[in-house]
Amino acid sequence: MHVSPSIDNVLIKALNSFDDYVFLLDEQGIIIFANIASEKKLGYTQEEFSGMNVLDVHPVDQRTQAGIIVQNMLAGTESVCPIPLITKSGEKVPVETKVSFLDLNEKKYILGISRDISRWINSNHQLFQSEEKFKKSFELSSRMMAISDLHTGEYIDVNEQFTMTTGFERHEVIGKSSTDLNLFKNPSRTYLIDELKKGKPVRGEEFEIYLSRKDQTILCLFDAIIFESDNHTYLITVAEDITEKKKNELALATSQKQLSQVLDGANDGFWDWNIQTGEVEFSSRWAEMIGYKLNELEHTVKFWEDIIHPDDKTFVFAEIAKHLEGKTKRYQSEHRVKAKDGTWVWILDRGKIVEFDQAKQPLRMVGTHSDITEKKLAEEKLLYRESFEKLINEVATTMINIPLPGIDDQVEVLLEKTGKFIGVDRAYVFLMDASETEISNSHEWCKEDITPQKENLQNIPVSMMPWWMNRISEDQSINIEDVDKMPTEASVEKEILQAQEIKSLIVVPLMNKQRVIGFVGFDAVTEYRKWDSDTELLLRSAVIPITNALQRKESESAIENYKNHLQSLIKERTSELEASYKALNDSLGKLAKQNDELVKFKTIADKANYPILLLSSDGLVIYSNKMISQMAACPEQQLSKCNFIEEFVDHEGPNYNKFSQFIKRRSDISSLEITIVNRHGKKTPALANASAIFDKGGFLMFFVVSFTDLTERKKGEQELKVLWQAADHSASGIMITDNDNKILYINQQYALTCGYTFKELLGKTPKMLRSFKHTEEFYHQLSQSIKSGVTWKGRIINKKKDGTDYTEDDVISPVRNADGKITNFIAITRDVTHELRREQEIQQSEKLRSLGTLAGGIAHDFNNILQIVQVYTELIEFQEKKNTQIHDSIKEIIRACTRGKSMVNNILTYSRQGPNEMAPYSFDFLVKEIINIARPIYPSSVEILKNIEPTGTVYCDPVQIQQIIFNLFNNSIDAMNGKGTITVNLRKLENPEKGSEQDVLMQIIDNGKGMKKEVLDRVFDPFFTTKNVGEGTGLGLSTVFGIVKKHNAKIKIESQPGKGTRIDILFSSNQNTTSKA
Amino acid sequence: MKKILFVDDEKAFRDASRKLLEGAGYIVDTAMDGVDAESFLENNVYDFIITDIVMPRKEGIELILYIKQNNIQSKIIAISGGGRATAYEYLTMAKAFKADAILSKPYSFSELISTLKRLSSDSPNPES
Structure with a gap:
């Protein structure tokens, strides 16, 4: 037995001799010793005690x-503790x-002696042995006690509690x-007696x-026993009033039930x-x-x-630990838990300790689970989408500004990033060849350790992959989660992919017009x-810069080629002309000096590398060189004396008449385009030059005729045509001006963007397109820059033919001729209006979201401050009852x-992230109901017209729909200065816009003062308001916008100053599309 | 005359509310938080306890639990300026823990008075 050595052995012996349960405690109530009676009765060993x-x-x-009670007893205010062990x-x-x-030994202990009183109740023997005690407890018991004759049922004695509870005097009862x-x-007494007769106490x-x-x-709670004395059988009943206790228990149970119902109601x-x-108790x-x-849960x-x-x-x-340790006022966590089917459910878990035990240890904690899976998924999806879009924009911007030689590298960067x-x-681009019969891998990016396949x-012949190419040519994506499970019709493709050890892949087409x-x-x-349809769509927009880049590469190199070609043509022609004039000059000089000019001339002409003829004054051939023979496919001898013009110049070809008359007129001809027809009928385009040669006396001696073969040049011109066509069809807009800034050319894309036709712009200057969004200075600098020969890159806002603005990213370069003089300017442009708009939309939603976060933080304090303002105002009102001012x-x-x-x-509604309260509602019914509620709120000078047709159900939050309608009504009534007509139209569209998920249209139309365009552009900005200070918060429409977004609906505002405003909101009757949002 | 215990940690608000309620014929004690309120409740019986939720030391929900656990029969009106996500977050919780009425701040004095009247007539308090 382990006992503190400071306790006297004698004391222990004495305590052990007691029948009462004796405990020796330290001042904190910790048991140091318990006697044998306690060990036996309570079943603990001394060590355990x-x-x-x-x-x-x-x-x-x-x-x-x-x-x-123990504290009170030690303080002397109570004498006995009735609580059982x-x-x-x-x-x-x-x-x-x-x-x-x-x-004891100068230390303070607490001695507790518990006297067993079960004997008084259970044993007759004990009862009578200690009659005194029984009497006392009978008198003083807090329970009702009564002794009655078992047979007659007459009461022999009752205690004070009995009379107090029943309200009878003692003498009335006996x-x-x-x-x-x-x-x-x-007949409860009969039941009691029957039970007791079975031989056991009740x-x-x-x-x-x-x-x-x-x-x-x-x-009442009854105990009863029988005892016999003086040949009489007595019944002793002990009863306790448990009405209150029962009520409390019931109340507690009900309140718990109600609490869980309330919480269940809140979802x-x-x-x-x-x-x-x-x-743990869990709710259903x-x-x-x-x-x-x-019942499947383990509690x-x-x-x-x-x-x-x-x-x-x-x-x-x-x-949880933080809360249990008292470091936080509340426990809160967002985490995932595993559902029965193995999926993960996002839970918002909140809880709080509600009971502590005597030692201040937490005893009970209650809390709630909210399912926030949808919110989490939506957040993740939005985040994914936004960062993806950011990436696309970033890559696209880089792509626009990169110089031509860097484009291929940039395409690979895009592949890598995406x-x-x-x-x-691995990511890669395949391009089709011009004949569309073969495809080749043109760009590729591979992760480390992945084998390149380029x-x-x-x-690869297109015909090899019919299934694949069919889908691509129909502009469909290919999204395969498991290559092994590809359909049988795609077995060839499957083999190709398996050979590259591909497990999953996603492919999007590259489209150009x-x-x-x-x-x-x-x-x-x-x-x-696995990729969802969102990713598929995003990938489609991610690859657009690739198409644009490749197009740009194509059109820019086409123009480069064109420039080079022009230059080489000019060079070629210049050198040809130089050569021929030199030859002519030389020969003419010699003719003047010598008599046998003809002989000399022939000698020179023989060596010339272009066709030369001498014709007599009547047009017959005197001499022809070898090049003439080649061109005409006719030996020199046969040419002699023939009428060359008559026989070898195409009568149907250009300039035949003009050319044939030079003999008669004896005039010179320079660079006249004609066509030579040879013996076999083959035609050769050529430029003809002719001079009449006179002798010293002024008599005509002969004509010198030379030709330049134009075959090569014609071919070049044909090529040029093709190049122009390429430029014409380029995805980038192209504009060419001369150095006076007059427009010489725009391609189809440019015409499409600006809304003017080529004819309308030809000969005009780009000033026509000015939007007045830039300063004169801006245009001046642009013009200076390109005129000085520097390529200009930048963003210009222009105005379309229909008056709307658009934004284009431009690269404007000067074109120089062979002398280095600037002759033209080429602008390559890309319309970025839509991209900018999307960027702005993203910014808008960011802005609203941060506002919501801010508002959540201040809402509580702000309301408290408002309350103080209000209560003091009311106090003043109370104190100054008579002062009407x-x-x-x-x-x-x-x-x-x-x-x-x-x-x-309003702010909180906008930013509310709480559990969805969306459910399918009969929408026409709901809207009607809301208007009926709204009607009495608004002045009778406002007429509200309803054209509401059945719409079926829409998945929505009715409170928020009400908020939309109220906010819009408020705006309309303000715009009408409190007087006018609001029309509400609601119907289901039979032919919703193609590809659109929204098919239920709600229109709210007023005949108020309307809005200007500048105002319209900003109506969804939070805190933007046209109302005077103190009249509106500027949150009405942003809240509407927030709700519309949450319902995956679309909103459109049309307004004409002075006439009114119409707001269209398109909801979706398809639950799937709405709940995705 | 009915007795009210008014619990809010904002002294200015307590003081003004006391004056208005006294003006309307109530006897009013004010407490600055749950701890303060509990010491009032040990020695006094009230017809109404009006309590804020967010308070230092001991907040309103804890006070409501204390009231219910100790079987205090006063009617409870919970008031709050709202939470982070919705204006009614804390008040819904107060309702779940059996507050008899809730008012979201800022409320008007007439709203408070009509709530008090409604609660008095709802089920007459046996102790009064």
């Missing part, structure tokens, strides 16, 4: 009370306990039976007793955790949220712990991947407070 808190041997629900196995032992301080007193509503039976004196029915699951036992909604039925905290996502556990446990973003191992994938030019693909080699001012202040509150509510 030692160190236990004495309260632990009391029933759990009475420990607090026991603690208080409890054995190790959980049985109650009725005792009366007294405690006192005990000084000698009467319970039937006389009308105490029992049913314990804890519940009966109702009617108290005629109080006209009240109470519920939240409810949990109630007994921290010390580890038991809690179970349902994760796919279980309530332990372990079950709850086990289903938390492994990655979230650390965080969740840390948050590939890394969607998490694949070299293996050149000049509805024509497929190739495709971009993304392969997963190391593991299986003050009353008017006060009304204004209170009105302002109310507006402030509704503004906060």
